[in-house]
Amino acid sequence: HGPGGQGTAEGGVEAPAITPERLRAAGRERGAYTAGALAAAVREGRAPGGRRLHPVMPRYRLTDAELSDLAGYLACLGRDLDPGVTADSVALGAALPLTGPAAPVGSAARDVLSAAFAEVNAQGGIYRRKLVLRVEDSAGPAGEAGATARLLEGGVLALVGSVWGGDPALRARLDEERVPLVAPIEAGETAGDGVVFHVQPGPxxxxxxxxxxxxxxxxxxxxxxxxxxxxxxxxxxxxxxxxxxxxxxxxxxxxxxxxxxxxxxxxxxxxxxxxxxxxxxxxxxxxxxxxxxxxxxxxxxxxxxxxxxxxxxxxxxxxxxxxxxxxxxxxxxxxxSGPLGERARASSGALRAFLRRAGVAPGPLGAQASAYVAAQLAIEALKRAGAHATREGLIAALERLRDFDAGPVRPVTFARNRRTGVLGASLxxxxxxxxxxxxxxxxxxxxx
Ligand code: HEM
Missing domain, CATH: 3.40.50.2300 (Response regulator)
Known part of the structure; x- marks a missing residue:
């Protein structure tokens, strides 16, 4: 029935929405669901009124206690918001070097991310949710892993534009918690799946x-x-x-x-x-x-x-x-692996125009471009993920991006087995x- 119970169609069979609103409402084909009716549906495959449910819907052997847990779960299905999401905002995090020698890179990235989000917010946000940027210093003593942990504890839906060092323990944590990360570049070896999406190819x-x-x-x-x-x-x-x-x-x-x-x-x-x-x-x-x-x-x-x-x-x-x-x-x-010739000129012109429009101070252009691209990918994926902003929805939306023009990069494509947006180079x-x-x-x- 899909992660939020909004319904899915797979293999030609439609599993209907089973959100609390839908189950409570009576329809033409069935009455409203009560606790007893839910038990009959799940145990015996019967809808209120007696209609047999499609055989694809499994019959479950559940104890009364299990059934009551299930009813409790269904009662809040689709209402549980993922971390960082409220009715009117979505928080995204970036772990960036804000102190030390790389500070100019980190603060340039931060300014561009926040300007890109401000542009979306000025147009009403995404599904009426404003994008909120949270930033933590990855140059501190606990490094990138510490900064990311602080972001996760503070509540962010996803990570965007973090300067990603490829720390295996951190990658394992993100995979475990299913936190998508849209990073400019892969620092180590390219992974084929998982939750880390990077734009540029690794070494x-x-x-x-x-x-x-x-x-x-x-x-x-x-x-x-x-x-x-x-x-x-x-x-x-x-x-x-x-x-x-x-x-x-x-x-x-x-x-x-x-x-x-x-x-x-x-x-x-x-x-x-x-x-x-x-x-x-x-x-x-x-x-x-x-x-x-x-x-x-x-x-x-x-x-x-x-x-x-x-x-x-x-x-x-x-x-x-x-x-x-x-x-x-x-x-x-x-x-x-970047764009060359006319496309490079056009896209860097567009980036400079954005920076001027947004009033972003001149800075290291490479860092600004990377942050801009990461922001555009996250924004597009959030739009495609739909009104119910979830980590799973975002991951699935990123996986569906094909030849997406995210600005001063070659077209970006991800897939089920592909986490590198630009997969090649020229000499x-x-x-x-x-x-x-x-x-x-x-x-x-x-x-x-
Ligand atoms: C604990 C897991 C599940 C629960 C609680 C559940 C619950 C329900 C409920 C309450 C309905 C009736 C909806 C209505 O009458 O409007 C339904 C229908 C349906 N379910 Fe599930 N379901 C579960 C798992 C599954 C699975 C695993 C599948 C498929 C692989 C599935 C496929 C379907 C289909 C196709 C229908 C439509 C049947 C029809 O209208 O004839 N369900 N489910």
Missing amino acids: DVLARVAIHHLAGERPDGGAGAGAAALVVHTPDRAGEAWASGARAEAARRDLPAPAALSFEPGGLAPAAVAGAARRHGARAVLFWGPAGDLASVQAGLDGAGFAAPIYASLGSVAEHAGVLSPHLPGRVRFLY VHLEPASGDAVRVSGWIDVVP
């Missing part, structure tokens, strides 16, 4: 795109088609996800398993890269880590006379492109003079 997806691209290329120079890639990565969750994506995609394509070299940020020696590349006859280097170490990769390969291409995530180095050597930009194939070069990203491949999708 594993980007590495899969790199292997996909490499597989489609004729090997030139020394290393043949049979040669493996060398994955150079930091030993953190993101770096491990990068390595595991490369391994998985190579296995999927029957390519030789990549070799791996892990390093502490800031500690990559050019000679170590050159040595590993030589040992493995590497066809390409897939790099995950800070921009300074990316420069060491290039120095190592150049010093050893290796022409192998270098793949790296644009997102992880873009803000530090200044430290890249002037020759590096053309040499590295950056993986980029770009950075123009040395302007720093602009120039597309060097078409869009490459990966399968969920």
